[in-house]
């Protein structure tokens with residue numbers, strides 16, 4: 001099972017990818033999380049991308065393609081994976097197909113899920129979002145508070161912070177870039193008959209059961225261009 005989750009910042013890709021990874025027992029590959037780990041470890045890559053990420057801009061295709069290629073070559077990806085945050089541009093989508101051609105796997109059984117959320121709802125979600133600095137778990141002031149205030153449910157850490165790129169200026173840039181770069185990627189998968197649209201404004205649980213039923217009944221998948 002290979003899944004790509006597409007959608008704007010704040011569409012809920014990370015939350016759903018997390019649940020799917022547990023359900024399907026395959027790794028979630030979040031390029032944002034991988035980069036944030038590099039930044040917090042202060043690696044060469046982390047130093048290179050820190051300010052780009054904090055301002056809400058995209059990291060170069062060259063860096064991202066290399067990063068995902070290395071990750072996909074690891075053993076835990078052999079039985080499948082969930083991509084969250086990649087591909088985000090047409091060159092990334094094209095490179096991804098070439099990478100798959102060189103792995104013992106193919107694009108054929110890759111499903112692309114698009115979490116569709118309106119812009120005003122995205123702004124609402126992003127501005128209330130906070131996350132755990134230690135493990136990256138996401139929370140929201142209105143919809144998804146940790147059980148114990150100030151403590152991460154997942155790792156017990158007490159560093160719950162608002163991401164730099166969830167601040168107002170960076171959010172504006174991210175949504176602009178989304179429109180410019182990601183809409184063509186949606187079109188790319190639509191044209192290939194691979195895009196499955198999910199209404200992304202239900203509750204987290206409702207969306208996750210819709211995705212689960214799509215995956216469990218693959219014959220019933222409603223492709224966006226069917």
Ligand code: AMP
Nearest residue numbers: 031032053056057058059064085086088
């Ligand atoms: P995310 O957590 O997916 O919103 O990603 C956070 C930030 O990481 C983005 O705003 C970009 O700066 C960078 N990033 C993550 N994935 C990609 C990608 N596929 N291409 C370019 N930049 C990326």
